[in-house]
Amino acid sequence: MFDSFRANCVATQAKLEAVQAQAKTGGWMPMPQALLDQASRQFKPKAAEGWIKTDPQAMNMLLWAKAEVPGAAQIGDMRFCAVASMPPDGAAASEMKAWAAVPERKDFGGSDATAYVFVADPAGHKPLPEKVSDRAAKDFFANPLATLAMTQTSPQMTMLGVFMPDK
Numbered sequence: 168m169f170d171s172f173r174a175n176c177v178a179t180q181a182k183l184e185a186v187q188a189q190a191k192t193g194g195w196m197p198m199p200q201a202l203l204d205q206a207s208r209q210f211k212p213k214a215a216e217g218w219i220k221t222d223p224q225a226m227n228m229l230l231w232a233k234a235e236v237p238g239a240a241q242i243g244d245m246r247f248c249a250v251a252s253m254p255p256d257g258a259a260a261s262e263m264k265a266w267a268a269v270p271e272r273k274d275f276g277g278s279d280a281t282a283y284v285f286v287a288d289p290a291g292h293k294p295l296p297e298k299v300s301d302r303a304a305k306d307f308f309a310n311p312l313a314t315l316a317m318t319q320t321s322p323q324m325t326m327l328g329v330f331m332p333d334k
Contacts, residue, residue, distance in 0.1 A: 168227070168250060168252045168256040168258075168259045168325065168327065169256075169258070169259050169262035169263065169266070169327065171227065171229075171250045172249075172250040172259075172263075172327040172329075173266075174189060174193075175189045175190070175193070175229050175248065175250055176248035176249065176250060176327075176328070176329045177329060179248065180246075180331055181231065181246040181247060181248035181329055181330070181331045182246065183216070183231055183246070186216075186229070186231045186248055187216070187231075189229075190218040190229055193220070194220060195218035195219065195220045195229055196218060196219055196220065197217075197218055197219075198216075198217030198218050198219050198228065198230075202217070202219070202228075203215055203216070203217040203230075206228060206230055206251070207230060207232050207234075210232055210234035210235070210247060211234060211235070212232035212233055212234040212247070213232075213233045213234060213244065214232065214233045215230065215231065215232040215233075215234075216230075216231045216232075217229065217230045217231070218230075225252045225253060225254060225256075226252075226253045227250065227251065227252050227253075228249075228250070228251040228252075228253075229248075229249070229250055230247070230248065230249045230250075230251070230328075231246070231247065231248050232246075232247040232248075233245070233246060233247070233333060234247050236275055236315060236330050239274075239275050239304065241301040241304060241305055242304060242305055242308045243305070243308075243333075244333050245308070245315070245330040245331060245332055245333050246330070246331045246332070246333050247328060247329070247330050248328065248329055248331075249326050249327060249328030249329070250326070250327050250328075251324050251325065251326040251327075252324060252325050252326075253323055253324040254323070254324070255320055255321070255322070255323070255324055255325040256325045257325075259318065259320075259325045259327055260281070260318045260320055260325065263283070263316060263318045263327055264281075264283070264318075266316075267283035267285065267292060267316050268291070268292050269283050269284070269285045269292050269293075269294035270283075270294060270297070271283060272284050272295070275315055275317075279319055279321075280317045280318065280319045281317065281318045281319075282315055282316070282317045283314075283315070283316045283317070284307075284313075284314070284315050284316075285313075285314055285316075286307075286310055286312045286313055286314070287312045287313075287314050288312065292314075295307050308332050309332065310332070311331075311332055311334045313331070313332055314329060314330070314331055315329065315330040315331075316328070316329045317329070317330075
């Protein structure tokens with residue numbers, strides 16, 4: 168699952184055209200509208216697209232949206248891309264934590280998510296400082312390499328997602 172997240176969301180920089188191309192070449196099928204509405208409702212997106220792929224072990228979803236970060240409206244609209252797996256993938260959260268390599272944040276992404284906020288610098292991820300004003304957070308996310316990666320795990324599914332500035 169983590170490899171799918173990296174290929175479909177990170178490598179594409181959550182840009183719609185690139186995510187669409189990955190979905191097409193990766194054998195993903197368009198997600199039915201009712202499932203897309205349910206999958207994206209917590210983000211209240213201004214636009215959203217989704218795809219599904221199944222295998223004998225899981226149903227996987229790929230979601231793209233333009234939306235605000237839950238709990239961080241001051242940042243403005245961002246591109247969002249996520250991969251979800253049902254049933255949950257037990258290794259995904261630890262793989263995300265190792266990849267992000269910055270401290271966890273509970274002040275972004277909503278109460279049921281673990282977030283990692285950083286600039287994806289080629290020399291290594293640079294975290295958002297722990298205590299920042301709304302203005303400083305907005306300035307941080309003005310950087311086109313700013314990234315908010317998040318993990319959500321429930322008894323039914325695991326989701327790995329990434330928000331990136333809509334620049």
